Each structure stands twice: as C-alpha cells, then as structure tokens.
Amino acid sequence: MSEEQMNDSTFNRLFIIMILAMTALTAIIMVLASVASSEVNEKLDARSDRENTQAVTSRIAPVGTFSATTVAATPTAAPADLTGADAYAPCAACHASGAAGAPIVGDAGVWAERIAKGTEALYSNAINGIGAMPAKGGLSLSDNTVKAAVDYMLEQSK
Ligand code: HEC
Known part of the structure; x- marks a missing residue:
C-alpha cells in the first residue's frame, strides 16, 4: 500500500467511525428527548382532559334554573287581603304617631269630622291618596286590605 492509499483508507475508516458515532449520538439524543417529553406530555394530556371536561360541562349546563319557591314567594299583582289589626299594621x-299630619288612630275628635264625609269617601281617599298621604299609604296592598284597615282605624277611634 502506498502512503496515499494508507491515508485514504485511514480517512475512510475515520469517516465511517464518525458517521456511526453521529448516528449513535442522534439515537441517544432521540431516546433522551422522548423520555424527557413523555412526562411533560402526560401532564399536558391530563390538563387538556380536565379542561375539555370543564368546557363541555359549562357548555351543556342549563341556561337557567326554575324554582317553584321563588315564583311562589314573589308578590303577585293582587296582594292577599288582610283584615283588622293585620291590615292596619303598615298604616300605623x-x-x-301622626307623622306628616296623619290623623292619629284613637283620637275620636280628629276622626269625627273625617267620618262625617262618609265611609266610602274615606275608603276612596285611603286607596287613592289624600293630601300628604300617598295612595294606599305608599304600600302595595289590595283595595280590600285598605278598606279593612280603614274599618279598623274607625273602630279604634270611636
Ligand atoms: C306616609 C304616611 C301615611 C301612611 C303610611 C298612611 N297614611 Fe293615611 N293619612 C296620612 C296623612 C298625612 C293623612 C291626612 C291627609 C289629609 O287629610 O291631608 C292621612 C289620612 C288618612 C285617612 C283620612 C282620609 C280622609 O278622607 O280624611 C284615612 C282613612 C287613612 N289615612 C287611611 C290610611 C290607611 C288605611 C293606611 C294604610 C293602608 C294609611 N292611611 C297609611 C298619612 C299616611
């Protein structure tokens, strides 16, 4: 073998060794990378599973809930009729006290002139308001409750 041939074969051998070494290194890096990423991937998978479940749950959640108790507790357009002291309670x-110049219940003298107008007039003024008194005293009451309250007030003011 000539000097040149020796050099060529040395080069070829070195070249092949280099290729093998680089292939081996590539393989090692691939194995290490897949080991390192598998743990991360597991965590990412678990998280996206969780998020998907949450997203689906919120998407299929009912828009609103219906509660029979809420409906039942809501005051209706026509409040229940109260009588006697119960009807008068909010008017007190x-x-x-005579607040805003209201005729005080129990003061027969003050009520005598008002009673003279007739009970119907008192009902109507109590329901529609009079002077400083707002309609129904500013309360949400049925007409019958207001009338019952007036009856009670007159009864207490004789
Ligand atoms: C915000 C205070 C207030 C409340 C609450 C109130 N009143 Fe009066 N009320 C007055 C005042 C003030 C007058 C006197 C108005 C006037 O004659 O100028 C009056 C007058 C009256 C009169 C006499 C009306 C007339 O024609 O002379 C009646 C009857 C009466 N109220 C009934 C009621 C009843 C029933 C309630 C409850 C449902 C009630 N009031 C709640 C303030 C109130």
Whole structure:
C-alpha cells in the first residue's frame, strides 16, 4: 500500500467511525428527548382532559334554573287581603304617631269630622291618596286590605 492509499483508507475508516458515532449520538439524543417529553406530555394530556371536561360541562349546563319557591314567594299583582289589626299594621307608621299630619288612630275628635264625609269617601281617599298621604299609604296592598284597615282605624277611634 502506498502512503496515499494508507491515508485514504485511514480517512475512510475515520469517516465511517464518525458517521456511526453521529448516528449513535442522534439515537441517544432521540431516546433522551422522548423520555424527557413523555412526562411533560402526560401532564399536558391530563390538563387538556380536565379542561375539555370543564368546557363541555359549562357548555351543556342549563341556561337557567326554575324554582317553584321563588315564583311562589314573589308578590303577585293582587296582594292577599288582610283584615283588622293585620291590615292596619303598615298604616300605623303614620297613623299611630301622626307623622306628616296623619290623623292619629284613637283620637275620636280628629276622626269625627273625617267620618262625617262618609265611609266610602274615606275608603276612596285611603286607596287613592289624600293630601300628604300617598295612595294606599305608599304600600302595595289590595283595595280590600285598605278598606279593612280603614274599618279598623274607625273602630279604634270611636
Ligand atoms: C306616609 C304616611 C301615611 C301612611 C303610611 C298612611 N297614611 Fe293615611 N293619612 C296620612 C296623612 C298625612 C293623612 C291626612 C291627609 C289629609 O287629610 O291631608 C292621612 C289620612 C288618612 C285617612 C283620612 C282620609 C280622609 O278622607 O280624611 C284615612 C282613612 C287613612 N289615612 C287611611 C290610611 C290607611 C288605611 C293606611 C294604610 C293602608 C294609611 N292611611 C297609611 C298619612 C299616611
């Protein structure tokens, strides 16, 4: 073998060794990379599973809920009729103390002139409002409740 041939074969051998070494290195890097990423991938998979479940749950959740108790508790357009002291109770805010110049219940003298107008007039003024008194005293009451309250007030003011 000549000097040149020796050099060529040395080069060829070195070249093949280099290729093999680089192939082996590539393989090692691939194995390491897949080991390192598998753990991360597991975590990512678990997270996207969770997020998907949440997203689906919120998407298929009902838009609103219906509660029979809420509907039942909501005051209706026509409030229930109260009678006697129960009907008068909210009126006492003004009529027990004379607030805003309200005729005080129990003061027969003050009521005598009002009773002279007739009970129907008192009903109607109590329902529609009079002077400083707002309609129904500013309360949400049925007409019958207001009338019952007036009856009670007159009864207490004889
Ligand atoms: C915000 C205070 C207030 C409340 C609450 C109130 N009143 Fe009066 N009420 C007055 C005032 C003030 C007058 C006197 C108005 C006037 O004669 O100028 C009056 C007058 C009256 C009169 C006499 C009306 C007339 O024609 O002379 C009646 C009857 C009466 N109220 C009934 C009621 C009843 C029933 C309630 C409850 C449902 C009630 N009031 C709640 C303030 C109130």
